[in-house]
Amino acid sequence: MRKGMGVSQGIAIGPAMVYKTRVIELTHRMITVNDVESEKKKAEAAIAGAKAELQNILDALDPKKDRAKCDLIEVQIELAADPMLQSKVNQYIEVSYRNVGDAVILAAEDIAKQFDGFCNEYYRARAVDIRDIGERLAAQAFGIKRASLARMETPSIVFAKDISPSETVMMDKEKVLAFVTELGSQTSHTAILAKMLEIPAVVGVSVEGVMDGERTMVDGATGEVLVLPSDAELATYEKRRKNFLDKRASLKKLRALSATTTDGYTVELCINIADPRETAKIKEAGADGVGLFRTEFLYMDAKELPGEEEQFNAYKMAAVSAEGRPVVIRTLDIGGDKTLPYLPIPQEANPFLGYRAIRLCLDRPDIFKAQLRAILRASAFGRLEIMFPMIGSMNQLYRAKQVVEECKKELAGQNIPFDAKIPVGMMVEIPSAAAAAQLFAKASDFFSIGTNDLCQYALAVDRMNVKISDLYNHFNPGVLRLIRNTIRAANEAGIMARMCGEMAADAAAAPLLLGMGLNEFSMNPASLPYIKDKVRGTSMARAKDIAEKAMEMDSAIDIQNYLEDLQ
Ligand code: PEP
Ligand code: MG
Numbered sequence: 431m432r433k434g435m436g437v438s439q440g441i442a443i444g445p446a447m448v449y450k451t452r453v454i455e456l457t458h459r460m461i462t463v464n465d466v467e468s469e470k471k472k473a474e475a476a477i478a479g480a481k482a483e484l485q486n487i488l489d490a491l492d493p494k495k496d497r498a499k500c501d502l503i504e505v506q507i508e509l510a511a512d513p514m515l516q517s518k519v520n521q522y523i524e525v526s527y528r529n530v531g532d533a534v535i536l537a538a539e540d541i542a543k544q545f546d547g548f549c550n551e552y553y554r555a556r557a558v559d560i561r562d563i564g565e566r567l568a569a570q571a572f573g574i575k576r577a578s579l580a581r582m583e584t585p586s587i588v589f590a591k592d593i594s595p596s597e598t599v600m601m602d603k604e605k606v607l608a609f610v611t612e613l614g615s616q617t618s619h620t621a622i623l624a625k626m627l628e629i630p631a632v633v634g635v636s637v638e639g640v641m642d643g644e645r646t647m648v649d650g651a652t653g654e655v656l657v658l659p660s661d662a663e664l665a666t667y668e669k670r671r672k673n674f675l676d677k678r679a680s681l682k683k684l685r686a687l688s689a690t691t692t693d694g695y696t697v698e699l700c701i702n703i704a705d706p707r708e709t710a711k712i713k714e715a716g717a718d719g720v721g722l723f724r725t726e727f728l729y730m731d732a733k734e735l736p737g738e739e740e741q742f743n744a745y746k747m748a749a750v751s752a753e754g755r756p757v758v759i760r761t762l763d764i765g766g767d768k769t770l771p772y773l774p775i776p777q778e779a780n781p782f783l784g785y786r787a788i789r790l791c792l793d794r795p796d797i798f799k800a801q802l803r804a805i806l807r808a809s810a811f812g813r814l815e816i817m818f819p820m821i822g823s824m825n826q827l828y829r830a831k832q833v834v835e836e837c838k839k840e841l842a843g844q845n846i847p848f849d850a851k852i853p854v855g856m857m858v859e860i861p862s863a864a865a866a867a868q869l870f871a872k873a874s875d876f877f878s879i880g881t882n883d884l885c886q887y888a889l890a891v892d893r894m895n896v897k898i899s900d901l902y903n904h905f906n907p908g909v910l911r912l913i914r915n916t917i918r919a920a921n922e923a924g925i926m927a928r929m930c931g932e933m934a935a936d937a938a939a940a941p942l943l944l945g946m947g948l949n950e951f952s953m954n955p956a957s958l959p960y961i962k963d964k965v966r967g968t969s970m971a972r973a974k975d976i977a978e979k980a981m982e983m984d985s986a987i988d989i990q991n992y993l994e995d996l997q
Pocket of ligand 1: 722881884930
């Protein structure tokens with residue numbers, strides 16, 4: 431048995447699909463003059479094959495639901511037929527005696543390099559598409575079946591070294607039974623997406639030696655991964671899966687009930703989403719609204735920066751389908767492990783500490799304003815709130831709010847309706863902001879504690895690094911003091927104390943956070959019933975006691991054990 435870290439609960443049993451992002455490399459095999467004509471014919475066939483392959487993908491997509499994906503594929507079809515690419519391929523074959531596979535890779539690379547040099551972001555982004563088409567053509571020429579998470583034939587458990595958040599966005603959600611990756615962590619965005627999609631996932635496991643099609647089993651709660659299980663093991667897992675599904679079904683009964691403690695204190699439970707269509711899950715999960723809309727995934731699912739109109743439609747859809755419940759929209763939080771091919775950020779030694787989120791938005795008012803105008807316009811259709819990520823100084827908060835005011839003025843001047851009283855708040859995920867929460871509370875309509883980043887910055891532990899993941903623990907007494915101070919500052923200032931990091935989905939942490947005075951927990955919809963169950967089984971008086979006791983302890987492990995034993 432292989433053991434990793436379970437990051438998204440659920441049990442899956444199915445064939446393995448070993449996913450490699452870049453499988454095709456130059457062979458450096460030269461051809462002779464006699465092979466030139468036949469290699470050129472193979473090039474033609476490879477182009478025709480790639481076009482047919484792409485057309486099949488396109489035909490299987492719903493243009494209404496998957497507009498961005500359709501656009502991407504259409505661009506690739508055009509590129510595959512590009513005469514410049516074809517003539518370069520022929521040149522490599524005729525002049526340099528390269529075999530067809532190597533010729534297409536080299537030709538695509540030559541063209542991609544020219545696009546790399548453009549100042550215009552749109553053209554620079556084309557380089558990624560061209561390299562991809564080169565790989566697709568080479569796969570055709572070499573007769574290699576190229577794995578794709580966007581289109582899988584058989585429902586499978588995906589084994590990979592790593593899966594990027596953008597690959598997760600593109601994948602076929604019906605066919606991925608579970609993920610197993612070597613890299614990643616509890617709070618990596620791939621894990622976060624897996625939870626949102628309710629796909630079991632395990633990270634930090636070697637995928638060495640796993641073969642395509644082998645029967646495998648994954649337990650996303652315990653982190654267990656079995657390859658070629660025995661019949662006895664299979665029976666145990668089937669039973670475990672049944673229990674898990676039964677428990678989940680029984681918790682669904684809580685849907686219509688509020689998250690009220692036994693002594694009558696009610697908190698809000700909200701869901702985190704990455705796509706406006708997920709707003710529908712509010713009702714399904716029995717939630718009070720959306721506590722975090724990670725808008726960057728709208729940008730990742732596109733081939734260029736989404737414009738104001740496109741974003742307006744997405745936010746309007748969220749506002750309308752929330753049916754009067756609040757939806758907290760976080761402004762673009764790109765950078766760190768989330769990148770956009772069409773918005774290249776120069777290589778950084780520490781991307782999580784770099785040019786990202788609000789820092790980038792304040793530097794790029796064109797991007798920031800398009801998003802803020804879209805949110806403001808959509809606010810006329812429901813209860814939207816604006817939230818800034820990665821606020822580290824009061825100056826940043828004031829500047830960001832200033833841009834909101836500018837957008838409001840512009841819209842008012844154009845007679846475009848918006849909610850003039852839209853709440854504007856901030857994420858507390860940088861330790862300096864948590865320590866000085868009393869200052870920020872004066873200028874923010876609410877706080878939402880982002881424990882994923884708060885933890886990594888407070889503990890100086892990279893949230894993506896599997897090697898040191900044992901050091902990453904939200905029960906660390908230092909982290910808890912930052913959280914307690916933030917909640918206290920919010921309570922004293924009379925603003926909402928929310929939490930939207932992964933800690934909000936940890937059932938063991940719920941009484942502690944409740945006792946500290948947290949008003950809203952926001953999480954992946956699958957975890958919500960567990961937290962509701964926990965809140966409904968606790969009294970506020972007891973939660974306060976629990977928080978007090980936990981804060982007297984001096985180690986994360988002691989606190990964790992104490993809280994887990996209470997369950
Ligand atoms: C966080 O940092 O806790 C958070 C919710 O934001 P993200 O995980 O998207 O960085
Ligand atoms: Mg964050």
